[in-house]
Amino acid sequence: MHHDAIAVIDFGGQYAHLIATKVRRHHVLAEIRQPEDPTEEFKGYKGIIVSGSPALASKGEDSAYNKGIYDLDIPILGLCFGHQEIAQHYGGKVVHGGREWGHADMHLTGDHPMFEGLGPVEQVWMSHFDSVAEIGPEFKELGYTVLGSGKQHRYAAIGSDTLKRYGFQFHAEVDDTPNGDRMIANFVLGVCGCTPSWSMDRYIDEQVQRIREQVGGNSVFLLASGGVDSTVAAKLFANALGPDRLRLLHIDNGLMRKEESRKVVEMFKLLDLEKSLHFVDASEDFLEALHGVVEPEQKRTLIGNTFIEVFEREARRLGIEDHLLGQGTIYPDTIETGGTKRADTIKTHHNRVPIIAEMMARGRVVEPLVELYKVEVRELGEKLGIPSKLIWRHPFPGPGLGVRLLCSEGLEDTAALKELSADVESAASSFGLSTTVLPIKSVGVKADVRSYEHPVLITGKAEWGEILEASGTILKEVAGINRCLLNLVSETPQALKPLAATTTRERLDLLREADAIVMEGLRRYGLYDSIWQCPTVLVPLEIDGKGRELCIIRPVHSERAMTASAARLPEELLQELKSQILALPGISGVAFDLTSKPPGTIEWE
Numbered sequence: 001m002h003h004d005a006i007a008v009i010d011f012g013g014q015y016a017h018l019i020a021t022k023v024r025r026h027h028v029l030a031e032i033r034q035p036e037d038p039t040e041e042f043k044g045y046k047g048i049i050v051s052g053s054p055a056l057a058s059k060g061e062d063s064a065y066n067k068g069i070y071d072l073d074i075p076i077l078g079l080c081f082g083h084q085e086i087a088q089h090y091g092g093k094v095v096h097g098g099r100e101w102g103h104a105d106m107h108l109t110g111d112h113p114m115f116e117g118l119g120p121v122e123q124v125w126m127s128h129f130d131s132v133a134e135i136g137p138e139f140k141e142l143g144y145t146v147l148g149s150g151k152q153h154r155y156a157a158i159g160s161d162t163l164k165r166y167g168f169q170f171h172a173e174v175d176d177t178p179n180g181d182r183m184i185a186n187f188v189l190g191v192c193g194c195t196p197s198w199s200m201d202r203y204i205d206e207q208v209q210r211i212r213e214q215v216g217g218n219s220v221f222l223l224a225s226g227g228v229d230s231t232v233a234a235k236l237f238a239n240a241l242g243p244d245r246l247r248l249l250h251i252d253n254g255l256m257r258k259e260e261s262r263k264v265v266e267m268f269k270l271l272d273l274e275k276s277l278h279f280v281d282a283s284e285d286f287l288e289a290l291h292g293v294v295e296p297e298q299k300r301t302l303i304g305n306t307f308i309e310v311f312e313r314e315a316r317r318l319g320i321e322d323h324l325l326g327q328g329t330i331y332p333d334t335i336e337t338g339g340t341k342r343a344d345t346i347k348t349h350h351n352r353v354p355i356i357a358e359m360m361a362r363g364r365v366v367e368p369l370v371e372l373y374k375v376e377v378r379e380l381g382e383k384l385g386i387p388s389k390l391i392w393r394h395p396f397p398g399p400g401l402g403v404r405l406l407c408s409e410g411l412e413d414t415a416a417l418k419e420l421s422a423d424v425e426s427a428a429s430s431f432g433l434s435t436t437v438l439p440i441k442s443v444g445v446k447a448d449v450r451s452y453e454h455p456v457l458i459t460g461k462a463e464w465g466e467i468l469e470a471s472g473t474i475l476k477e478v479a480g481i482n483r484c485l486l487n488l489v490s491e492t493p494q495a496l497k498p499l500a501a502t503t504t505r506e507r508l509d510l511l512r513e514a515d516a517i518v519m520e521g522l523r524r525y526g527l528y529d530s531i532w533q534c535p536t537v538l539v540p541l542e543i544d545g546k547g548r549e550l551c552i553i554r555p556v557h558s559e560r561a562m563t564a565s566a567a568r569l570p571e572e573l574l575q576e577l578k579s580q581i582l583a584l585p586g587i588s589g590v591a592f593d594l595t596s597k598p599p600g601t602i603e604w605e
């Protein structure tokens with residue numbers, strides 16, 4: 001069957017694939033294309049969307065792509081980098097500067113078909129270092145944002161109706177642009193005139209077919225963590241191949257939540273898959289691999305490699321070495337690992353480590369969910385009849401508590417911290433809150449590029465809105481900071497010192513207890529379902545001179561994990577969590593992570 005289709009040109013922006021999903025949501029087929037693909041291959045599309053990129057348009061980076069697309073009589077929409085490229089191509093100017101992160105209010109300059117059905121001021125989501133400073137003669141400004149100082153930030157949206165070329169500086173494709181969906185529909189269904197004909201049911205049929213073709217007469221051995229993705233993948237494999245050609249392996253890696261492995265085994269019984277399931281306690285292997293390791297990417301790689309070593313050992317033990325490796329990898333795992341041609345590595349997901357890449361090259365890996373985001377995996381799971389309480393469990397990362405247990409050599413760069421502290425104090429001076437730059441680092445993502453920078457701890461009493469504003473101001477104005485935390489203990493810490501600490505069973509047990517307290521608290525207050533995910537993180541920072549650590553609570557709202565914002569918890573719950581966590585031996589501080597993604601990531605490593 002022929003579908004009207006949109007080409008999404010992937011310049012390696014973190015959200016390029018998300019654009020395709022958002023187009024498919026309007027039942028229009030969207031296909032990812034590369035910037036160097038020949039012009040000929042774009043001719044059958046009804047429209048083209050040019051994605052964001054880690055490259056800087058102002059510096060001419062990644063500018064040697066096929067510009068023949070601009071000669072086609074097909075509407076083109078550019079987002080972020082794409083917007084800047086369109087502006088430049090048609091005689092405008094892009095400068096390095098005017099960066100914005102997170103929410104901004106865009107004021108429309110008038111009515112326009114791209115914004116049909118929307119209000120005069122729209123909330124949009126920004127993540128950029130460069131901006132458009134001038135537009136070409138055939139273009140007009142469709143929207144601008146207003147900075148904190150009241151000054152206009154021009155060209156948030158531009159367009160030329162004669163050329164049918166449009167550009168948005170913001171990301172219409174992320175869930176944090178609330179009416180982004182409508183803007184994409186206006187382009188795809190309105191400007192491009194696509195007829196909607198694509199559906200998820202068709203996608204399931206196509207995947208079942210694809211699994212059968214790829215597996216042939218072989219069988220699949222799937223790593224089943226108990227998380228949503230591997231569970232949905234297990235059900236899809238069982239449907240495509242039958243339970244006899246599917247083996248599941250649940251590994252207790254010692255990095256699981258309290259009682260988690262026992263619950264996973266119960267869950268597979270409920271799904272009628274227990275006959276396929278094997279369980280192994282490999283916690284010693286993982287602890288040994290992580291012994292003495294501090295660097296986050298190294299920890300991730302070691303965890304991923306150990307999964308494969310245990311998997312291969314179990315396959316030998318069961319005599320099924322010829323089986324293909326099944327994984328429930330979803331799209332963000334690939335993009336954040338730098339797994340598309342141009343994307344920066346934000347963090348290496350456990351199912352994307354080099355050993356697996358090598359197995360993939362040999363055709364030994366089957367991944368039926370690799371094009372989907374979590375929300376689509378859940379939709380698929382519901383269509384496959386998996387009970388909602390399993391589908392709507394919070395996502396839990398493959399490396400588990402391993403990436404929530406920060407490690408440190410216990411050293412600090414006093415000079416650099418002093419300089420950062422002065423910058424932070426000056427940025428936050430008007431808020432009357434005290435700020436402390438923490439002498440450790442965590443991972444974040446800014447304008448599609450990985451960051452590994454310091455968090456700031458904010459102490460003091462203020463309204464929630466004001467605290468968020470202080471946090472937003474610090475993150476926007478101070479390079480070198482990628483997270484802000486609210487201190488839940490009232491005093492400003494006096495003697496913060498990083499502790500030498502790595503991954504040990506004792507620290508993991510402590511984190512497991514703190515995590516169990518937080519999860520139980522969310523359930524008690526009926527908040528579990530409305531929050532996307534809530535990591536609890538243990539940070540080896542001594543506050544009280546007694547070698548006890550700092551614990552962070554990080555509840556977030558998100559839809560696809562590519563962007564997120566801090567989820568506010570009721571004050572009484574925060575107080576209860578604080579008292580319960582402080583009662584644990586080994587913890588002397590509790591803080592709440594206020595950071596959106598970008599510039600933070602959901603996990604800390």
Ligand code: XMP
Nearest residue numbers: 348349350395396397398399561601602603
């Ligand atoms: P970040 O921290 O990048 O995480 O904002 C986005 C989402 O992905 C989860 N995550 C992982 N999931 N393997 C996984 O299966 C991994 O290695 C991994 N790292 C992060 C994270 O929990 C969040 O939902």
